[in-house]
Amino acid sequence: MNWYVVYTKPKWEKKVAERLNAIGIVTYCPLVNKISQWSDRKKTIQVPLFNSYIFVQILEKERNKIFEVTGAVRYLFWLSKPAIVRDEEIKAIQNWLSAPECYKVAVDKWQRGDKVILDSGPFVAHEATVQEVKQNYYVLVLESLGCILKVEKREE
Structure with missing residues (x-):
């Protein structure tokens, strides 16, 4: 159906x-x-x-x-x-x-244009393209879902 x-x-x-x-x-x-x-x-x-x-x-x-x-x-x-x-x-x-409102995302110095696979959160296992790299966050494009995701950088 x-x-x-x-x-x-x-x-x-x-x-x-x-x-x-x-x-x-x-x-x-x-x-x-x-x-x-x-x-x-x-x-x-x-x-x-x-x-x-x-x-x-x-x-x-x-x-x-x-x-x-x-x-x-x-x-x-x-x-x-x-x-x-x-x-x-x-x-x-x-x-x-x-999904919980906050979850951890491991970030290894992504650069614009990188293809990444998300390993946690509500979009786990989805491929995304890094669109923008800022001082405090990344902007990712999830083409398969037609949406844009903003990931904050957090220092641990």
Whole structure:
């Protein structure tokens, strides 16, 4: 089964995911913790990583089932076809969100253009290219995931 991206009404991501799960459709709504400030207090809340988007795993022929749920608007399309997300990409998001906020990275004087394989953190075993070398950090490009990673230099 493929993973598809479903566009939801604004602020309906969690509700749509719960309702789709209730009718037997596998969903994934990645959540992150955010500190919200009110006039009298601060509170940590969970908000969706992607505003108005959730991922659903469903057979091609059953794709219209998601519209049985209030709040599901449409599928995200790419090149005139519903966008399909690979299992590896879903697992990469899950690994990234479950990783600790701080982790050690061993750095052996990388230079711009070096190809490196990350040995810890949420992107372990991914190949990256060193794009920039600064006094306090490195900028790495993870081409396979289409993202940029900033790694701080730490003296031990």
